[in-house]
Amino acid sequence: MHLLRRRALALAVSLAACAAAHAAGSAVPTGPLPRTVVPSLVQLELRIDPKQAGMSGTTRIQADIAESTDTVWMHGRGLTIRSARARVGKKTFPLRVSQVDPSGVLQLVSSSPLPAGKATFDIAFDAPYGELQGAYKVKPDGRDYVMTQMEPLGARTAFPSFDEPSFKQPWEVTLIVPKDDVAVANGPETKTEALPGGWKKVTFKRTQALPSYLVAFAVGPWDVVQGPDIAPNGDRTAPIHLRGIAAKGQGGRMAYSLAHTPEILRALESYFGIAYPFDKLDNLAAPDFWAGAMENAGLIVYRDSLMFPDQTSSVGRRQSFWGTSSHELAHQWFGDLVTTRWWDDIWLNEGFATWMGNKIHGQLQPQAHTDRGLLEGAIGAMGADSLASTRRVHEPIRDYRDIESAFDGITYQKGGATLAMFERYIGEEKFRQGIRKYLKAHARGNATSADLINALAGQSDDPAAVSRAFFSFIDQPGVPYVSVNLDCTGKVPALDISQQRYVPIGSTASADQTWGVPMTIRYADGNSVREQKALVTGKQSRVELVQAGSCPKWVMPNGYGAGYYRFALSPTLQAALNDSFDSLDQREQRVAADSVTAAYGAGTLTPSQLLAALPRFANADVRQTATAGMTATGWMGEHLLADDKAREAFHAKVAAIYRPRLDRLGLSPKVGEAEDDALLRSTLVEFFAIDLKDATVRAEMNRLGRQVLGLDGAAPQLDAAARDLRDTALAVALQEGGATAFDAAEKQFRASQDAVLRTELLSAMSVTHVPALDARARALVFEKGLLRRNEIFPAVGGQLSDAATRPALRDWVDAHFGELEARLAPAGAAMVNLYSAGMCSDAEADALQAKFGPRMEKVEGGPREVEQTVEAIRLCAAQKQARTGLPLDFAKR
Incomplete structure (x- = not known):
């Protein structure tokens, strides 16, 4: 097809340009490396002592040289290269190595050209341990551990390599480690040899073809727990050996996660019709880890809190295990077996795993209602996707700074929602056949968006049209906004549909944009509810409701909430839908609520009109619908009310909307209650206690929080507050208890290695809003050896929530910018969020741009973070200007 040919041509031109630049020796390849040298096997030997400041090693790379060259490009960042040589045939070529770009491009130069043919490169090097990327060291319990996080650019900080997804080859890994330490890697261990001086050499089985970002290993005094073997399934006739890896003394906490991993993996095998692609499966519970988890082939790494729930844990923690594990195991096929x-x-990996993880989690745990979670993620992504500076799902990557930006809600949630939308349109079974076709065609290799889209579209009734529609969602930014009117004047009722891009008040984005929108339309025809699918294209279109026997009573243009688009109905249709709200599917109720909040964001609904709609949502069965619009009330309270007295009166009216729902749930869990009830209670209790400052709820949370902290004469009782409410109880107790409560929380924090409790205590210490205590919380960040690096944001995050505490936090970020950038790498761009919270004027946007634009210029993900934050501040200012002076009444409008 035309789009496919265009992409193929663009790729050919790009590769030709790279080759030409290489031949001329005139440019450093900061994007894809030239294919002049392509590895076929990497043999990696590392000498790792976790007690030291770094490691040493050798890399032997067997490769094919396509044409004679005196320059080879690889990757290595911050490495000390001790020696490098190439051998082609019987001749050896010494290589001069230098890092020639901040992204970690290595230039290896030979004094005489390397001939075409098969070559072996040998490189000896030293590498310092990184900061939560590459190979890095953690010390959670006084002991030293080394572990890895290679995606996206960490591998080049650990060893020289061809560090990009398109270079995919087997790896042979050997680790030389202290004799009493445990060593694990992607493949199963094949041999251990004792070495002089208290060392041992551990050799691992050669892996299947993998890109460098999926290479993983860990060394240290780890607990190794045998999980249940995963029994044969389908074409897989041998069991899979499952293990848990955890810090010393923590292995016993993995019983729940190991017990339930097999059913997730088997469900994925059944969906794909392809056996688990690797030789073994280890789940590693990382004591300090920036991401939630990482899908390394055969050695998946998780934050330890995700691996340690049990039946007594909060609903949120247990659901987080199921959801994250389903996501990471889905990657073993999408990302690992087939790699972008x-x-x-990268959406081929992450958007797919988001969609697939929700599907499998929901299949195995229907009470989690993961389809609603996927929808909520899509609605959240629409917020970022409404910015003029948003990016495409399939976004060109200019250099290394853009790669980190690609791991965002557009990739994960919009990518996942787009897949779900086309699954609904094509049909679930046909869609699965397309997935299987794609995986089998590209197994152990690489693939592109076009490969997946064409495999899926090929299962539809109109492959060309569906392919064009799919590309319209990944190749352009923004959210479709469809306006719908019903015409019953003809023989057949019809919908007149127009579309444009959704733009909020103050946006500089052009609304002149269209998509191929696969709509599922549901409508009331007499006593029946019918549905019809339509692929809507162009600015104006007409869809006849061919099954309708009469003029529909109501129309839902986003049936089952399956579409990644927003809608606006004509006034008559909107009123009819409001009156029939209880007749809608539960996901349809959520998108109906979103259509109201989106209209408010676009300026077609006043604050009072939005407030008048909230009671209808608050009474909905689904918790995500019940709380829709709640965030908008917080924004109104902060930006549209001039004094505390007016704010208190406003909060009282907001509380009256949600109090009946909270009263029905009660402040204590009930035996056998639905998981959604527990989660909704948690949300409402936090809203009433922290945001609305409700005296009754605060008193109860304070009582429970004081018991957890042991402030009333008794020993601390960690289970005094229900697990789903303990974070709020602690926050209130710290706000009410002052320095005495802070001291007690800090004492518990210093004594605990429980990641969940530590985060709850830190978060509570960060929301006191007492200047002296805020300063103490910030000081914890730089106390040597105290905080895990993923605890930095909980330690100060609460100070973002209060206008009075933000200036001191900004001054602190300014004063410690360099230290924070180093400690937060590779997520240093997040400092922009610490600084910008609450900003809502053009002057503040200008000041932020001036201060952080230069600072973030070379930070991974930094330039886009600054651009989008500045735009968000300007949109807030435009919203504030448009709404200032308008009434905030709650009467029905």
């Missing part, structure tokens, strides 16, 4: 060719297609 370049970072512009």
Whole structure:
């Protein structure tokens, strides 16, 4: 097809340009490396002592040289290269190595050209341990551990390599480690040899073809727990050996996660019709880890809190295990078995795993209602996707700074929602056949967006049209906004549909944009509810409701909430839908609520009209619908009310909307209650206690929080507050208890290695809003050896929530910018969020741009973070200007 040919041509031109630049020796390849040298096997030997400041090693790379060259490009960042040579045939070529770009591009130069043919490169090097990327060291319990996080650019900080997804080859890994330490890697251990001086050499089985970002290993005094073997399934006739890896003394806490991993993996095998692609499966519970988890082939790494729930844990923690594990195991096929060719297609990994993880989690745990979670993620992504500076799902990657930006809600949630939308349109079974076809065609290799889309569209009734529609969602930014009117004047009722891009008040984005929108339309025809699918294209279109026997009573243009688009109904249709709200599917109720909040954001609904709609949502069965619009009330309270007295009166009216729902739930869990009830109670209790400052709820949370902290004469009782409410109880107790409560929380924090409790205590210490205590919380960040690096944001995050505490936090970020950037790498761009919270004027946007634009210029993900934050501040200012002076009444409008 035309789009496919265009992409193929663009890729050919890009590769030709790279080759030409290489031949001329005139440019450093900061994007994809030239294919002049392609590895076929990497043999990696590392000498790792976790007690030291770094490691040493050798890399032997067997490769094919396509044409004679005196320059080879690889990756290595911050390495000390001790020696490098190439051998082609019987001749050895010494290589001069230098890092020639901040992204970690290595230039290896030979004094005489390397001939075409098969070559072996040998490189000896030293590498310092990184900061939560590459190979890095953690010390959670006084002991030293080394572990890895290679995606996206960490591998080049650990060893020289061809560090990009398109280079995919087997790896042979050997680790030389202290004799009493445990060593694990992607493959199963094949041999251990004792070495002089208290060392041992551990050799691992050669892996299947993998890109460098999926290479993983860990060394230290780890607990190794045998999980249940995963029994044969389908074409897989041998069991899979499952293990848990955890810090010393923590292995016993993995019983729940190991017990339930097999059913997730088997469900994925059944869906794909392809056996688990690797030789073994280890789940590693990381004591300090920036991401939630990482899908390394055969050695998946999780934050330890995700691996340690049990039946007594909060609903949120247990659901987080199921959801994250389903996501990471889905990656073993999407990302590991088949790998994207370049970072512009990372949605093939992450968007797919988001969609697939929700599907499998929901299949195995229907009470989790993961379809609602997927929808909520899509609605959240629409917020970022409404910015003029948003990016495409399939976004060109210019250089290394853009790669980190690709791991965002557009990739994960919009990518996942787009897949769900086309699954609904094509049909679930046909869609699965397309997935299987794609995986089998590209197994152990690389693929592109076009490969997946064409495999899926090929299962539809109109492959060309569906392919064009799919590309319209990944190749352009923004959220479709469809306006719908019903015409019953003809023989057949019809919908007149127009579409444009959704733009909020103050946006500089053009609304002149269209998509191929696969709509599922549901409508009331007499006593029946019918549905019809339509692929809507162009600015104006007409869809006849061919099954309708009469003029529909109501129309839902986003049936089952399956579409990644927003809608606006004509006034008559909107009133009819409001009157029939209880007749809608539960997901349809959520998108109906979103259509109201979106209209408010676009300026077609006043604050009072939005407030008048909230009671209808608050009474909905689904918790996500019940709380829709709640965030908007917080924004109104902060930005549209001039004094505390007016704010208190406003909060009282907001509380009256949600109090009946909270009263029905009660402040204590009930035996056998639905998981959604527990989660909704948690949300409402936090809203009433922290945001609305409700005296009754605060008193109860304070009582419970004081018991947890042991402030009333008794020993601390960690289970005094229900697990789903303990974070709020602690926050209130710290706000009410002052320095005495802070001291007690800090004492518990210093004594605990429980990641969940530590985060709850830190978060509570960060929301006191007492200047002296805020300063103490910030000081914890730089106390040597105290905080895990993923605890930095909980330690100060609460100070973002109060206008009075933000200036001191900004001054602190300014004063410690360099230290924070180093400690937060590779997520240093997040400092922009710490600084910008609450900003809502053009002057503040200008000041932020001036201060952080230069600072973030070379930070991974930094330039886009600054651009989008500045735009968000300007949109807030435009919203504030448009709404200032308008009434905030709660009467029905």
